Amino acid sequence: MRHATNPEGGAGVPALELRNVVKRFGKTEIIRGVSLAVRRGERVAVIGPNGAGKSTLFNLISGRFPPSSGEILLNGRRIDGKRPFEINRLGLSRSFQITNIFPKLSVFENLRCGVLWSLGYRYTFLKFLADLDDANERAEALLDRIGLRKKRDTLAMNLTYAEQRALEIGITIAGGADVILLDEPTAGMSKSETRRFIEFIREVTEGRTLLTVEHDMGVVFGLADRIAVVVYGEVIAFDTPEAVKANPRVQEAYLGSVLAEQQAAEAAH
Ligand SMILES: Nc1ncnc2c1ncn2[C@@H]1O[C@H](COP(=O)(O)OP(=O)(O)OP(=O)(O)O)[C@@H](O)[C@H]1O
Structure with missing residues (x-):
């Protein structure tokens, strides 16, 4: 593998870590103190309502914007403040970069x-x-x-x-790159294409760490080892799909309405 990992970065070091990351645009705090540690080889889906800050979070991780404060580490090495191509060469690649x-x-x-x-x-x-x-x-x-x-x-x-x-x-x-960020990889696909594509993503990212932003709950539950739920600039839950589904706070803030919408849409077909 070309991308050197941090010599200090042993097996226990997260592939990607955010420590109390804050992003303000003007006076508005869009990301409000996010801490998150993604294990090596893990598949994580980032979900949440429109405008919650999911894309902003990806933009911070991939270096499009610097955080206002906080730290971002890739394999134990600070990447916040670095430029997208530098971060890419340290081993993180984003789908539309x-x-x-x-x-x-x-x-x-x-x-x-x-x-x-x-x-x-x-x-x-x-x-x-x-x-x-x-x-x-x-x-x-x-x-x-x-x-x-x-x-x-x-x-x-x-x-x-x-x-x-x-x-x-x-x-x-x-x-x-050993950490891959994908932004809604199945957007615009039919249900059967989506199912096949989830399998494809699983195969091609095998052994790598994967983060996706995703709206389709089928994709989320089919692909993710853990789900990070972002609501109003904060991660309100970061856990296995089962635990996230059962989390009352997530139900109330997001998932309850999304699942009800999806069920209604399926019933209408
Ligand atoms: N460059 C920017 N300047 C000012 N405000 C921004 C900027 N980028 C994003 N925002 C604001 O930050 C908030 C979060 O946006 P973001 O696109 O990260 O949400 P999201 O969770 O990805 O939403 P969606 O699911 O609709 O894509 C929104 O209110 C948006 O208007």
């Missing part, structure tokens, strides 16, 4: 761009040549991993929607 897909490049070329970008390719011709073999090899291996071998030379714009989402995840994992 590489502006998704290049529509006019083939699947293979998209993957190769993801690899080269993660290698820290700096547009020097000699470095490019030296890296190219390695990048080609890794992009080839990714084609199999994401199930798009047969679409190797297809332009990304000609893929189905689900295939494009798979490619996006391929690009996200291209650099071998």
